Amino acid sequence: xxxxxxxGRPVLLTVDDDPAVSRAVARDLRRRxxxxxxxxxxxxxxxxxxxxxxxxxRGEPVAAVLADYRMPxxxxxxxxEQAMDLFPTARxxxxxxxxxxxxxxxxxNDVDLDHYLLKPWNPPEEKLYPVLDTLLESWRAIPAxxxxxxxxxGDRWSAxxxxxxxxxxxxxxxxxxxxxxxxxxxxxxxxxGHDAATTRLPVVLAPGPGPGGPQVLVDPDDTALADHVGxxxxxxxxxxxxxxxxxxxAGLGAAVYGAxxxxxxxxxxxxxxxxxxxxxxxxxxxxxxxxxxxGAQLADRARRQVAKFGAETLAARSVTGxxxxxxxxxxxxxxGSSVAAHTVLLATxxxxxxxxxxxxxxxxxxxxxxxxxxxxxGACADxxxxxxxxxxxxxxxxxxxxxxxxxxxxxxxGPSIEAxxxxxxxxxxxxxxxxxxxxxxxxxxxxxxxxxxxRLRSIVLRDRQSGQDHEVPATHVFVFIGAAxxxxxxxxxxxxxxxxxxxxxxxLHLEDGRPPGWALERxxxxxxxxxxxxxxxxxxxxxxxxxxxxxxxxGAMAVMLVHRYLAQS
Numbered sequence: 001x002x003x004x005x006x007x008g009r010p011v012l013l014t015v016d017d018d019p020a021v022s023r024a025v026a027r028d029l030r031r032r033x034x035x036x037x038x039x040x041x042x043x044x045x046x047x048x049x050x051x052x053x054x055x056x057x058r059g060e061p062v063a064a065v066l067a068d069y070r071m072p073x074x075x076x077x078x079x080x081e082q083a084m085d086l087f088p089t090a091r092x093x094x095x096x097x098x099x100x101x102x103x104x105x106x107x108x109n110d111v112d113l114d115h116y117l118l119k120p121w122n123p124p125e126e127k128l129y130p131v132l133d134t135l136l137e138s139w140r141a142i143p144a145x146x147x148x149x150x151x152x153x154g155d156r157w158s159a160x161x162x163x164x165x166x167x168x169x170x171x172x173x174x175x176x177x178x179x180x181x182x183x184x185x186x187x188x189x190x191x192x193g194h195d196a197a198t199t200r201l202p203v204v205l206a207p208g209p210g211p212g213g214p215q216v217l218v219d220p221d222d223t224a225l226a227d228h229v230g231x232x233x234x235x236x237x238x239x240x241x242x243x244x245x246x247x248x249x250a251g252l253g254a255a256v257y258g259a260x261x262x263x264x265x266x267x268x269x270x271x272x273x274x275x276x277x278x279x280x281x282x283x284x285x286x287x288x289x290x291x292x293x294x295g296a297q298l299a300d301r302a303r304r305q306v307a308k309f310g311a312e313t314l315a316a317r318s319v320t321g322x323x324x325x326x327x328x329x330x331x332x333x334x335x336g337s338s339v340a341a342h343t344v345l346l347a348t349x350x351x352x353x354x355x356x357x358x359x360x361x362x363x364x365x366x367x368x369x370x371x372x373x374x375x376x377x378g379a380c381a382d383x384x385x386x387x388x389x390x391x392x393x394x395x396x397x398x399x400x401x402x403x404x405x406x407x408x409x410x411x412x413x414g415p416s417i418e419a420x421x422x423x424x425x426x427x428x429x430x431x432x433x434x435x436x437x438x439x440x441x442x443x444x445x446x447x448x449x450x451x452x453x454x455r456l457r458s459i460v461l462r463d464r465q466s467g468q469d470h471e472v473p474a475t476h477v478f479v480f481i482g483a484a485x486x487x488x489x490x491x492x493x494x495x496x497x498x499x500x501x502x503x504x505x506x507x508l509h510l511e512d513g514r515p516p517g518w519a520l521e522r523x524x525x526x527x528x529x530x531x532x533x534x535x536x537x538x539x540x541x542x543x544x545x546x547x548x549x550x551x552x553x554x555g556a557m558a559v560m561l562v563h564r565y566l567a568q569s
Contacts (some may be wrong), residue, residue, distance in 0.1 A: 018068075171229075207229075250551040286298070386477045
């Protein structure tokens, strides 16, 4: 590998098994980016992975990896897939000849590519540099956090350790995961004045505000964790035009449109922006992305748009109440603090329903995971994995896991997946040799280690037609079994339906054309709830269309109605 050391500059790594092509690619990159970036080249996938591991160990940033599609032993798609584990924020580009274009496009479904480029690209000023300029600009927009800046030390099968890792992963905070008992973990614990035997895990070593070294967080809650890894948790203003509760597609869409149109906007999210959509391994039916994109990519782009237009985002804030007085609405947080605004948009989305039965709650986070659980996907390599559910989210997870798992079994309560899953996903699942669909089946219990290690070892499946139970070995179960609205905190505040979804606009229960207690002369706007100035969008709204595009559209429509409300107030 040709390596030019230049401390402090991010790395651009190009990989091609043809030495002449490799040198030409590196030459073009150095000509344009050599002042700001360190350009490295490798002539095989194995050499590239060795270089990436060395860079990761040294804590050096990698901005982009450009890999040739056709290489012996390890093709470019395989390399980029493994590079994701080492540098998840690095931009990934596949280099391909014209004859391989169709294969390269199909490969986009297997790895979250940012772009593919046709070789040769003469002139680079037209066909190479504009693409890389855009990709590198998006990479630079990510807050700079070295990969070794945050370290998490915990037990492999601890539910809280999983929750901490999942929080960091979903918020795109790079971290190192160290198992308690490993030499490096013990060394770091000792240096911080702790040890695994007496300290409650997980322990998080986060960057300190000054030269005094890292901050040591013992089993931190999400708010403390967010504070110490650079996420904002406190509002910068006393009053806003629009407060958005929930950072899924509807909330993010509203934040972009609200802030871009001059509204003082704050978005409040309890877990991670992106919502359930942000956990999707690939969304292929979203308008404008014919090759598909992952939920994480969509959430990342939306977050950058929100920041670009000046909206604030508050992370790890649990909302417990909503109060209205005069022309103000107050959103109250679990810690007693609050944020006030002229208008409020409820975009709280939904949460996955949980499995019920002996052992199923006990092993949550220790083998049973709700949603995609991005931090656990790498641990499923060469394992037999189960996915519970029959909607698109379950199908997307099954396809994603099938890339590395030995087998994936989709467990479905109904007689088929066709009724609840998009046709394109059904076709993909049928084409995969290591994915099986088991219909009329439900999970009724779970069992773990007898030696007290605390991990999941098996699940009991029930045939819903015969009623017979069957125990199968299982260490990883991902659950997507329907959704419940996250609106319990609104009990008694505004109208909800029997299932807890927020009722709005023409669906409200009216008396003389207005909801009970409605003080205004006009009727509620389309997305307005039974409280004037409080709107709802996305999956939390009663009878909404459970699709990403619909949620984004409702978020944009809500902002238009907010303008109308403010103009008449």
